[in-house]
Amino acid sequence: MTKTFSVPRGTSDILPAHAHVWEKIERQARRLLNTYGYREIRTPIFEETELFARSMGQTSDIVQKQMLHLAAQGPKDSPPSQLSGLSLRPENTAAVVRAYIHNDLSRKESLTKLFYIGPMFRGERPQKGRLRQFHQIGVEAIGPGTLSPLLDAEVIALSVHVLESLGLKGFQLKINTLGSLEDKKHFTQLLHKGLKPYVPELCEDCRERFERNVLRTLDCKQKGCREIVQGLNVGHRYLSPESQKYFHQVTEALDSLGVQYEVSVKLVRGLDYYTHAVFEISDPSLGSQDALGAGGRYDNLVSQLGGPPVDAIGFALGMERIILALAQEEQTPPSVNVYIIGMDEPSLKKAFSLLNVLRREGISSDMSYRLTSLKNQMRWANKMGVRAVILIGEDELKRQCVTLKDMEKGSQEQISITGDDYQLLKDKLTQGS
Ligand code: HAM
Numbered sequence: 001m002t003k004t005f006s007v008p009r010g011t012s013d014i015l016p017a018h019a020h021v022w023e024k025i026e027r028q029a030r031r032l033l034n035t036y037g038y039r040e041i042r043t044p045i046f047e048e049t050e051l052f053a054r055s056m057g058q059t060s061d062i063v064q065k066q067m068l069h070l071a072a073q074g075p076k077d078s079p080p081s082q083l084s085g086l087s088l089r090p091e092n093t094a095a096v097v098r099a100y101i102h103n104d105l106s107r108k109e110s111l112t113k114l115f116y117i118g119p120m121f122r123g124e125r126p127q128k129g130r131l132r133q134f135h136q137i138g139v140e141a142i143g144p145g146t147l148s149p150l151l152d153a154e155v156i157a158l159s160v161h162v163l164e165s166l167g168l169k170g171f172q173l174k175i176n177t178l179g180s181l182e183d184k185k186h187f188t189q190l191l192h193k194g195l196k197p198y199v200p201e202l203c204e205d206c207r208e209r210f211e212r213n214v215l216r217t218l219d220c221k222q223k224g225c226r227e228i229v230q231g232l233n234v235g236h237r238y239l240s241p242e243s244q245k246y247f248h249q250v251t252e253a254l255d256s257l258g259v260q261y262e263v264s265v266k267l268v269r270g271l272d273y274y275t276h277a278v279f280e281i282s283d284p285s286l287g288s289q290d291a292l293g294a295g296g297r298y299d300n301l302v303s304q305l306g307g308p309p310v311d312a313i314g315f316a317l318g319m320e321r322i323i324l325a326l327a328q329e330e331q332t333p334p335s336v337n338v339y340i341i342g343m344d345e346p347s348l349k350k351a352f353s354l355l356n357v358l359r360r361e362g363i364s365s366d367m368s369y370r371l372t373s374l375k376n377q378m379r380w381a382n383k384m385g386v387r388a389v390i391l392i393g394e395d396e397l398k399r400q401c402v403t404l405k406d407m408e409k410g411s412q413e414q415i416s417i418t419g420d421d422y423q424l425l426k427d428k429l430t431q432g433s
Contacts, residue, residue: 010124010132021323022135025166026117029137032165036158038115038139043095045119046070049087055094055301057272059212062090066122068132088121093273093298093314094305096140101307111143111151117319129289129321137162138316147299147311149246152277153253159281159293159315160259168283168325171292173260175251175279176267177236178215179243181300184275187238188214194232201228215268235265243276250277273298277313283325292325293317338365338429339381343374343393351392354402357422363429381407388429404428 007013014022030040053063068088089095096114099105105112117137124130141155160173178184191214195202199210202217206225209216218229236244254261261279269278278296286292295315303309340355342348351367358365366384368377374391381389391403396414402425405412415425 008132010126010130012131012133018323021326022319025319025322026137028165029117029162030115032162033115033137033139033158036113036154038113038141041096041099041114041116042118043089043092043099043116045121046086046088047095047098049085051094051098051305052087052090055097055271055273055305056091057213060270060272061216062122062270064212066090066124068121068123090122091120091271091316092116092118092136092138093140093271093301093316096138096314097142097302097305097307097312100140100142101302101305105142106144106302106308106310109143111141111146113139113141115139127289129286129318129324131320135319136316137319138314140312140314142302142310142312142314144308144310147276147297149249149253152250152297152313153257153259155295155313155315156250156254156261156277156279157257157259159279159295159317162317163281163292163322166322166326168292168322170285171281171283171325172262173279173281174264174267175254175261175277176264177239177243177247177250177276178268178274178278178296179239179247179276181275183238183240183243184215187234190234190238191215191217191232194234195228198228213270213272216270218266218268219270229266246276269294269296273301273304275299279315281317283321286321286324289321291318292321336364336366336384337387338363338390339377339384339386339388340365340367340390340392341374341377341381342367342371343391344371347392347394347397350397351390353420354390354392354417354422354425357420358426358429361426361430363426390425 056063070086119133119135121133123132163171195210199207203222203225206217206220267278267280274296276297280294281292282290283292293315297313299311340351342351355365355367387407389405396402400418401414401416403412404415417425
């Protein structure tokens, strides 16, 4: 028997019945992001592995466990390792920063506002809402001297605005601050010192986090670990007065925009590049993979990757999770408006020329390209949810007309067409649209 192939684990086919949902989300997001002054950037879907390791951090879960390396390009290439070779992008902040530096964008404008929409790849264990190929809508605002609480508030508010504009309501925004690079170091030390006596009581993951990236112990979901960490009462003790003031200004600006949020001292984010504001939007209806999106400030990343010392902030929203939250999968697609049925060979030819005239007029239409029973074709037209059916048969051809069935009203009428003049019919079909 011939082998059949299934879609690779952790990926999915977006079939025509759902593609319109994707198209609508992308269109709406693009429109909104443009109104905030963001312009689209498209970068390759793979980059040097080292770019991701240097930006997200060698110890981050993504770099340690989830990178999808590309096979070596030829016998001379060294085999892929954690640092050599190319990898599919697990996220796009690093790639956008790489493009920002490579294309010298800092010289061209003081604040570069970029957005992207596209696939990302992580070798995770797939489950509902967690895929190996998923899609993000992301923004990055990068520029020298742009560390401003107003910009932070604008970017955070924008992430909320995008979700609201797509019709989502039940989500929650959590924000926190990691402070400056110095504060973050202080935070790490405090946590390390505080947790040391409890290491044997931590879960296996947290014992590993303690060694690799102690901040990640803060968002462990295990009850035991949560209680230990809460007991340390780290709060915002690690923040300098300047960082505290800055965070206060961010929350004030969010208040002035009417954005609802909760300050969560446990929110740290798993990527190394963040400093100051970090935020996450979750939707409890999604279950364990409940983060719709997340972001934060990353003022040191551009210089770390060899660029000028510029400030930056951004976020990314997960499209699959947005769609899950919208529960739009079951919606029927908007199909074509008009379906043409030819009832014999000569009528089929007439139907074909009419179809092409209607399409050129911008009237979305389709036809049955072969002869089958009228009953079958009407059933198909009903299933597609078309607004009108045009019937052409021997009688119609003889009388130079078509039968137009209005599927919403259930009425039908004959409309005259003389030769190739379909004007009357076109007028009828565009009435009220
Ligand atoms: P992230 O938290 O890794 O951040 O991902 C952002 C969002 O992408 C998540 O909240 C989630 O909705 C979606 N996502 C992540 N992994 C998966 C997956 N395996 N399957 C389905 N959806 C997923 C970033 O990627 C940062 N680059 C965000 C950022 C931009 N920070 C600053 N600028």
